[in-house]
Amino acid sequence: MRRDYPLILMTLPVIGLLVVFAYIPIAGNVIAFQFFSPYAGDGFFSSMANSAWVGLEHFQTMVNDRYFWGAVENTLVFSALQLLFFFPIPIGLAILINSILHNKVRAWAQAVLYLPHFFSWVLVITVFQQIFGGAGLIAQIMRDNDWGNGFDLMTDPGFFKWLITFQVIWKDAGWGIIVFLAALSMVNQELYESAAVDGANRWRRIWHITLPALRPVIALLLVLQVGNMLTVGMEQFLIQRTAVGVGASEVLDTYVWDRGIANHQFSYAAAVGIVKGIFSLALVLAANRVAHAMGEQGVYKKQ
Numbered sequence: 001m002r003r004d005y006p007l008i009l010m011t012l013p014v015i016g017l018l019v020v021f022a023y024i025p026i027a028g029n030v031i032a033f034q035f036f037s038p039y040a041g042d043g044f045f046s047s048m049a050n051s052a053w054v055g056l057e058h059f060q061t062m063v064n065d066r067y068f069w070g071a072v073e074n075t076l077v078f079s080a081l082q083l084l085f086f087f088p089i090p091i092g093l094a095i096l097i098n099s100i101l102h103n104k105v106r107a108w109a110q111a112v113l114y115l116p117h118f119f120s121w122v123l124v125i126t127v128f129q130q131i132f133g134g135a136g137l138i139a140q141i142m143r144d145n146d147w148g149n150g151f152d153l154m155t156d157p158g159f160f161k162w163l164i165t166f167q168v169i170w171k172d173a174g175w176g177i178i179v180f181l182a183a184l185s186m187v188n189q190e191l192y193e194s195a196a197v198d199g200a201n202r203w204r205r206i207w208h209i210t211l212p213a214l215r216p217v218i219a220l221l222l223v224l225q226v227g228n229m230l231t232v233g234m235e236q237f238l239i240q241r242t243a244v245g246v247g248a249s250e251v252l253d254t255y256v257w258d259r260g261i262a263n264h265q266f267s268y269a270a271a272v273g274i275v276k277g278i279f280s281l282a283l284v285l286a287a288n289r290v291a292h293a294m295g296e297q298g299v300y301k302k303q
Contacts, residue, residue, distance in 0.1 A: 032058055032270035051267075058271035068272065070247065071255040074161075076249060079229035081165045087225055089169055090176030091218065095210055097177065098184045099202075109179075113174025121235045124171050128163070129154055154240070157248035164236065183217045184210065219296035227284030230276050252276055 001008070031048055033055060040050040062068050093113060100106040116124065131137050134152035142151050153159050187209065195205045236255035241249040250258075252272065260269025284299065291298030 029270055029274055031267045032274050034267055034269040036270075038266070045141055054267070058268045059275070061268060062271055062275065067250070068255065071250045071252050071298065074249070075230055075232055075251040077161055078164055080233045081161055082168055082232070083225060083229070086166055086169050086173065089173045091180055091214065094172060094177040094180035094184060094214075095206060098181060110174075110177075112146070113177065115174070116171045117175035119171065121171075121239060124167055125236070125239050128167060132163075155243045157244045160240070160248045163240075164232075167236065179217055179221065180214055183214050187213045211281045216296055219294065219298055221293045223284060223298045225278055225288040226287035229283055230280050 031051065032050070033053060034051040035054050036048065036051045038047050041047040048126055097106055097109050100109065129136060132153040133139065134155065137152040142148050151162060190208050195209060200208065230252055232251050232253065234257060237249045237251055237254050241254065256269045256272050259265045288298040288300065
């Protein structure tokens with residue numbers, strides 16, 4: 001405490017935000033075991049105290065709801081595709097940028113790759129619509145050259161999972177390289193020089209120096225990514241669900257929003273949120289054990 005008190009003081013505002021907006025609201029999960037009505041009292045806690053208890057009824061409804069299982073299936077599919085295609089791309093981009101020797105070119109590449117992260121999902125989807133939509137650039141070129149008619153990837157339910165993955169890659173891959181570039185900046189450049197003198201080509205230097213330096217960071221972010229598999233976002237899906245249909249775009253986040261906010265089933269939505277949280281925690285712990293088995297620290301250090 002005496003040694004690290006400046007760092008502890010710096011974290012106090014963040015801890016305060018977590019307590020207010022993350023831990024105190026956990027007490028509200030009790031409504032998952034009630035038939036909660038916001039009109040049962042004056043204010044949330046009064047309404048919670050006056051709401052009837054229903055036990056595990058909402059959990060039983062959830063297990064028997066085929067739409068819930070459809071949302072789970074879609075969530076896992078989207079998460080698997082993002083884990084398979086999105087996760088490796090920031091690593092490759094970080095290695096590529098790190099290999100650029102000219103500082104101005106490197107700074108320009110970083111700025112171009114970072115920029116889409118600051119776009120809203122509305123703007124991102126609009127850009128994709130202007131390129132891949134029925135009235136977009138590709139469709140217009142095909143019509144002008146009599147190459148066919150009816151090209152529209154933005155309303156194709158079968159292609160939607162790939163569309164979502166491409167949108168996430170374009171928007172956030174550049175932002176994801178920041179952590180990997182920070183790790184690469186700590187690598188001793190003399191290792192690369194020594195390897196080059198010993199005859200190691202570029203690929204050998206990447207395999208034996210760069211990737212081992214990134215391995216602890218990759219393991220940590222992979223554990224967090226696995227633990228976040230049940231959270232694939234909501235705004236991106238809500239905006240596009242009308243175009244492709246609920247069956248193709250419903251994930252757990254939109255399912256909770258639809259039941260809890262749109263249909264005022266607050267208790268049922270809270271029950272789904274609890275189940276999602278429990279399984280997410282289990283995924284984090286399981287992925288962390290795998291990281292320990294591989295000799296990495298993961299989210300927390302094995303004692």
